Amino acid sequence: MAVSDAHTRDMRPWALLSPALTAITLLLAIPTCFVIVYSFWLRTAAGDEQVGFYLDNWIEVLSDPFYRDILLYTLKIGLITTVCCALMGYPAAYFIAFSKMRNKAFLLLLLMLPFWISYIIRTMSWINILGVSGAVNYVLQSLGIVAEPIQMLYNEATVILGLIHFLLPFMVLNIYVSLEGIDPNLNAAARSLGSTPFQAFREVTLPLSLPGLAAGSLLCFVLGSGTYITPIVLGGPGDGMFANLIYDAIITQLNWPLGSALSIVLLIVLGSVVLLYNRYLSLGQISKGFG
Amino acid sequence: MADPQHDPQHAVELRNVVKRFGAFTAVHAMDLNVERGSFVTFVGPSGCGKTTTLRMIAGLEDATDGDIRIKGQRVNDVPIHKRNLGIVFQNYALFPHKTIYENVAFGLKYRAVDRETARKKVREALQLVQLPHLEERVPKQLSGGQQQRIALARAIVIEPDVLLLDEPLSALDANLREEMRVELKRIQRELGISTIFVTHDQSEALAMSDKVVVMSEGWIEQEGTPEQVYNQPASEFVANFLGISNIFSGQVQAVSGGIARLGLDDGPELLGHPRDGRAARQGERVRLAVRAEKVFLSESAPSDDPAAVVLDGKVTAVDYQGQAARYFVEAGPLTLQAINPIDRRPFHEGQPVKLRIRAQDVVLLDADAHQSAAAKAAAE
Ligand SMILES: Nc1ncnc2c1ncn2[C@@H]1O[C@H](COP(=O)(O)OP(=O)(O)OP(=O)(O)O)[C@@H](O)[C@H]1O
Ligand SMILES: [Mg+2]
Numbered sequence: 001m002a003v004s005d006a007h008t009r010d011m012r013p014w015a016l017l018s019p020a021l022t023a024i025t026l027l028l029a030i031p032t033c034f035v036i037v038y039s040f041w042l043r044t045a046a047g048d049e050q051v052g053f054y055l056d057n058w059i060e061v062l063s064d065p066f067y068r069d070i071l072l073y074t075l076k077i078g079l080i081t082t083v084c085c086a087l088m089g090y091p092a093a094y095f096i097a098f099s100k101m102r103n104k105a106f107l108l109l110l111l112m113l114p115f116w117i118s119y120i121i122r123t124m125s126w127i128n129i130l131g132v133s134g135a136v137n138y139v140l141q142s143l144g145i146v147a148e149p150i151q152m153l154y155n156e157a158t159v160i161l162g163l164i165h166f167l168l169p170f171m172v173l174n175i176y177v178s179l180e181g182i183d184p185n186l187n188a189a190a191r192s193l194g195s196t197p198f199q200a201f202r203e204v205t206l207p208l209s210l211p212g213l214a215a216g217s218l219l220c221f222v223l224g225s226g227t228y229i230t231p232i233v234l235g236g237p238g239d240g241m242f243a244n245l246i247y248d249a250i251i252t253q254l255n256w257p258l259g260s261a262l263s264i265v266l267l268i269v270l271g272s273v274v275l276l277y278n279r280y281l282s283l284g285q286i287s288k289g290f291g
Numbered sequence: 292m293a294d295p296q297h298d299p300q301h302a303v304e305l306r307n308v309v310k311r312f313g314a315f316t317a318v319h320a321m322d323l324n325v326e327r328g329s330f331v332t333f334v335g336p337s338g339c340g341k342t343t344t345l346r347m348i349a350g351l352e353d354a355t356d357g358d359i360r361i362k363g364q365r366v367n368d369v370p371i372h373k374r375n376l377g378i379v380f381q382n383y384a385l386f387p388h389k390t391i392y393e394n395v396a397f398g399l400k401y402r403a404v405d406r407e408t409a410r411k412k413v414r415e416a417l418q419l420v421q422l423p424h425l426e427e428r429v430p431k432q433l434s435g436g437q438q439q440r441i442a443l444a445r446a447i448v449i450e451p452d453v454l455l456l457d458e459p460l461s462a463l464d465a466n467l468r469e470e471m472r473v474e475l476k477r478i479q480r481e482l483g484i485s486t487i488f489v490t491h492d493q494s495e496a497l498a499m500s501d502k503v504v505v506m507s508e509g510w511i512e513q514e515g516t517p518e519q520v521y522n523q524p525a526s527e528f529v530a531n532f533l534g535i536s537n538i539f540s541g542q543v544q545a546v547s548g549g550i551a552r553l554g555l556d557d558g559p560e561l562l563g564h565p566r567d568g569r570a571a572r573q574g575e576r577v578r579l580a581v582r583a584e585k586v587f588l589s590e591s592a593p594s595d596d597p598a599a600v601v602l603d604g605k606v607t608a609v610d611y612q613g614q615a616a617r618y619f620v621e622a623g624p625l626t627l628q629a630i631n632p633i634d635r636r637p638f639h640e641g642q643p644v645k646l647r648i649r650a651q652d653v654v655l656l657d658a659d660a661h662q663s664a665a666a667k668a669a670a671e
Contacts, residue, residue, distance in 0.1 A: 186384050188384070189380065189445075191370075192350075192371055192377070193401065194375075199401075
C-alpha cells in the first residue's frame with residue numbers, strides 16, 4: 001500500500017506535465033531533430049535536395065566570415081536593445097511598483113495593451129510615424145523646418161527603436177515583479193538605520209531587484225537577437241540580422257539545408273546565453289515575470 | 292534645540308497627535324509621555340492604532356496633526372534617517388542579500404565610526420544577543436528566533452534614542468516567545484534604552500512594561516503601571532481586555548470613611564473603594580468591575596470582614612485549568628465568574644458556595660474613552 005502510494009505520488013508531477021511535454025515533443029523537439037538532419041543534406045545546383053551526410057553547409061557556415069560578422073552584429077543589436085530596455089524599463093517598473101495610485105492594475109493593463117495588437121502591425125506603425133509621408137515629416141514640413149521630407153527609416157537606429165518598442169513590456173514586467181516582491185519593511189529598516197532614500201535604494205531595493213532585471217534582460221536579448229521581422233520592416237538592406245539570413249536561405253533561396261545549419265547555429269548561440277544565465281541566476285525569475 | 296517648555300527627560304512625547312487615512316481616523320488626539328529609560332507597551336485589539344502610532348514616531352507615517360517630540364525636540368518634519376531610532380519589525384526585515392555581520396553593521400556606515408570601532412560594536416551587539424558565531428551566515432540560514440535577535444542587535448548597535456518594536460515576538464512559537472521576552476527585557480534594562488513595544492498580548496504587556504498604554508479604536512483607554520491597569524481598570528473596556536472581569540451597573544447609595552456602598556440594579560449591595568482620583572458621589576450611577584480572581588469562593592461563611600460583602604451562590608459550570616479553575620456562579624440575579632486556585636478538589640457543579648468580594652477589589656469605572664469621545668462628538 002505504502003509503496004504504491006509513494007509511487008502514485010511520484011508520478012503525479014509527470015501526469016500534470018504530460019500535456020505540455022507532449023506538445024513540446026511534437027512541436028519543438030521532433031522538428032528540431034528534423035532541422036538537424038536537414039542541415040547535413042545538400043542542395044544541388046539543380047535545386048534538388050540530396051539526402052545524405054554532407055558537411056558542406058556546416059563548413060560554409062562556420063568558415064565564411066560573412067556569417068560570423070552578421071552573428072556578431074546581431075548580438076550587438078541585441079545587446080544595445082537590452083541595455084536601452086533596461087535603462088528605460090527600470091524607472092517605469094519602479095514607478096508602477098511603488099506608485100501610491102489605487103489603480104496599479106490599470107497601469108499594468110496599459111503595459112499589456114500593446115500585446116493585443118500583432119507585433120508586425122506594431123512594428124509597421126513606425127512607418128506612419130517616421131516614414132517619408134509620416135507624422136513627423138508632416139509636422140516638420142508644416143512648420144517649415146524642412147523643405148523636403150527626411151528619410152528617417154530603414155537604418156540601424158530604427159531597427160533598435162522597433163525592437164525596444166517590442167521588448168520594453170517584457171523588461172518592465174520582469175522588473176516590476178521583482179520590485180513588488182521586496183518587503184517594504186526592508187526599505188523602512190534601512191532608512192531607520194540612517195540611509196537617505198537614495199542610499200536605501202542603492203543598498204536594498206536595487207540589489208534585490210537585480211534578478212528581475214537579469215531575467216528581463218535575458219528575455220529581451222534572446223527575443224531581440226532572434227527576430228527577423230523588425231529588420232525586414234524597419235531596416236535597410238545592410239541591417240539584416242542573423243534570423244534574416246535564415247529567412248533568406250529558406251524562403252527566398254529555398255535552400256533548406258543551409259537554412260537549417262544557420263538555424264542550429266543561432267539556436268546554439270542563444271541557448272548557451274540562456275544556459276550561462278541559468279548557471280549564475282535562477283531562471284525561476286523569468287516565469288514570475290508572466291505571473 | 293531643546294524647547295525649554297518641553298521636558299527633555301521624556302524620550303518621546305506625543306501631544307494631541309492625530310492620524311487620518313482619508314475620512315477614517317486611526318489615531319485620535321493622543322497624548323503620551325515615554326520617560327527616559329522606560330519600557331512602554333502599547334496594547335489593544337487588532338486595528339486599534341498601535342502600529343500607526345509607532346510608525347508616526349518612527350517617521351514612517353506622517354502625523355495628520357499634533358506634535359511628536361523625541362528628547363524634547365519636535366521631529367514631525369525630521370526625516371526618518373535623521374531620527375536615530377532603532378526599529379524591530381514583526382517579520383525581522385533583515386537584509387536577505389547581506390551577511391549577518393553586514394546587517395548588524397549597516398547603521399554604523401552612516402555614523403562617524405571607523406572600521407575597527409565598528410567591528411568592536413558589532414561584536415558587542417552580537418554578544419549581547421548571545422549569537423556571536425553567525426557573522427558570516429545570511430539571514431535565510433538562521434532560525435526565526437535567531438533572526439529576531441539579529442534584528443535586535445542591528446537596531447541597538449547604533450545606540451538609538453528610542454527602540455521601537457512592533458509585535459517582535461508574535462512570529463515565534465510559545466516557548467521561544469517566553470525566552471525572548473525575558474531576553475529582551477534583560478537587554479533593555481542592561482542598556483537602559485527607552486523602549487516602545489507594541490503587542491496585542493496582554494500577558495506580554497503586563498510582564499515587561501514600566502508603563503502599559505491600553506488602546507481601543509484609536510483612543511488611549513488607560514495608561515499606567517501594569518498593576519494600575521490590571522487592578523484599577525479605568526473603563527469597562529480595560530477591565531474586559533486585561534483578564535476576566537465581572538461588570539455590574541449600580542448606584543452609589545452612601546459614601547463614608549472612603550468606602551462607598553453600592554446598590555447593584557435589582558441585586559445585592561457591594562462595598563467599593565473609589566479609585567485614586569475617581570470620587571464617588573451619592574446617588575451617582577456607576578459601572579463596577581470585579582476581577583474574576585478577586586471573587587473568593589468557599590464552602591462555609593468566611594471570617595467576618597467589615598470591608599467585604601459575602602453573597603450566597605451556586606456553581607453552575609466549572610472550567611478546570613490545572614492549578615486553578617474558572618467557575619460560573621449564580622448569586623441571586625447575578626452571574627459571576629470566579630477564578631480560584633484549587634485547594635484539594637475543585638468545587639463541583641450545583642454546589643452551594645459563599646462568594647466573598649472585598650471593597651478594595653471593587654473598581655468604579657469611567658465610560659470607555661472611545662465611546663465617551665464619540666458621544667461628545669455626536670453631541671457637538
Ligand atoms: N495605510 C492605511 N490606509 C488606510 N487605513 C489604514 C492604513 N494603515 C492602517 N489603517 C487603518 O488604521 C487602523 C489602525 O491600524 P494599525 O495597523 O495601527 O492597527 P494595530 O493596532 O497595529 O492592529 P494589529 O494588532 O492588527 O497590528 C486600522 O483600522 C487600519 O485599517
Ligand atoms: Mg499592528
